[in-house]
């Protein structure tokens with residue numbers, strides 16, 4: 307493993323972080339006169355955003371998603387609904403092909419829960435998108451924690467964290483079989499002279515009989531450029547790190563300080579090694595919000611202006627949803643303490659408690675902090691100050707880059723393109739053009755396929771070489 311210190315100048319990678327909702331991580335900002343969040347249900351907004359991201363050479367757009375709602379705060383959904391706090395929320399998949407059509411290089415990563423939808427239909431949809439985007443698709447594998455998300459699917463209880471990850475492990479086996487083993491290379495013949503479309507001897511039925519899933523049949527889709535989409539994961543509990551060590555090629559993190567991230571990065575890299583992979587087979591992106599201007603003064607003025615629109619109550623409702631703790635029952639000046647949670651995400655709470663014991667957060671402070679940019683840091687300043695902070699976080703925590711959240715959209719991404727990108731490029735810390743190939747190759751992979759060390763590669767029945775059988 308290369309230490310962060312021995313590789314101080316690694317290129318900083320950046321994704322943009324979004325949700326098909328009027329609010330993602332900065333509740334209240336949709337009221338700002340320059341904000342376009344209320345257009346979340348239009349293709350114009352998403353296509354314009356995709357073009358802006360590509361102008362910034364951003365690696366990918368990461369679309370969060372869940373069918374859960376923030377109904378823990380006050381024991382109901384009122385606060386979330388009143389502020390549009392991640393409700394309503396649309397299916398993010400629909401906008402992806404329009405964004406892909408308007409861009410050439412931007413990666414498009416979408417969240418889907420490995421406990422909800424049958425793996426067969428999901429695998430087919432991802433393969434379709436990977437074809438349509440010519441290999442620019444990524445999947446954020448989540449396991450869920452909200453009771454509301456299982457109740458709409460006819461279940462009463464959320465499975466325990468361990469079981470949710472066990473189900474996800476088997477889900478991965480099923481989708482690897484479909485993506486990697488069903489169609490051999492060369493199965494799709496497309497021979498206009500003979501009239502043979504596919505060679506039946508090279509298309510294999512998947513027979514999966516497991517504890518949670520039974521699947522019999524061929525993958526409905528011929529192999530897409532990446533076969534398996536680039537795999538991301540966002541859980542950081544010990545079990546989450548083990549899952550990530552096996553499957554993830556990228557991890558989305560969040561935490562208010564560097565201290566919180568460092569052990570998670572080191573722990574997950576160690577899990578990758580235990581799983582027979584390389585520590586550097588996983589890239590880490592932490593959530594961050596940038597508020598910048600040409601000068602420090604301009605940036606601070608922007609921040610003060612934004613603050614006039616924040617709704618900390620909605621931020622608390624979102625954090626209550628994340629953790630399963632009803633913070634409306636707490637005194638605002640009460641310090642937040644760690645407790646073990648199974649329904650919610652202990653790791654969200656850990657970031658504000660035991661991972662940094664020197665910093666005591668009260669409920670009020672947490673609500674204010676999370677009201678702009680959620681659980682990640684907010685970097686406010688002139689381009690050189692922001693670039694200093696970005697470099698510092700990458701070099702000290704061994705992350706690979708950031709997941710850029712926003713206060714005001716698309717202003718945050720326009721500012722990133724115009725002010726931060728040139729500063730990082732001048733320091734040699736940011737690309738000056740996209741690498742060719744699929745998303746996996748753009749992120750540094752040697753081929754468009756999972757590398758040989760990845761457990762998904764074990765399902766192959768074909769020699770591993772870049773697959774280019776789509777037109």
Ligand SMILES: Cc1cc2nc3c(=O)[nH]c(=O)nc-3n(C[C@H](O)[C@H](O)[C@H](O)COP(=O)(O)O)c2cc1C
Pocket residue numbers: 369370371372417419447448449450451467539540541542543544545546547558559560593650651652653654
């Ligand atoms: C940056 C980040 C983004 C996440 N995005 C989603 C999401 O879009 N949908 C979802 O259901 N969970 C999301 N999660 C939650 C995680 O997938 C995971 O369920 C949670 O962190 C609990 O897992 P853990 O207990 O292993 O930490 C996200 C978590 C983080 C840190």
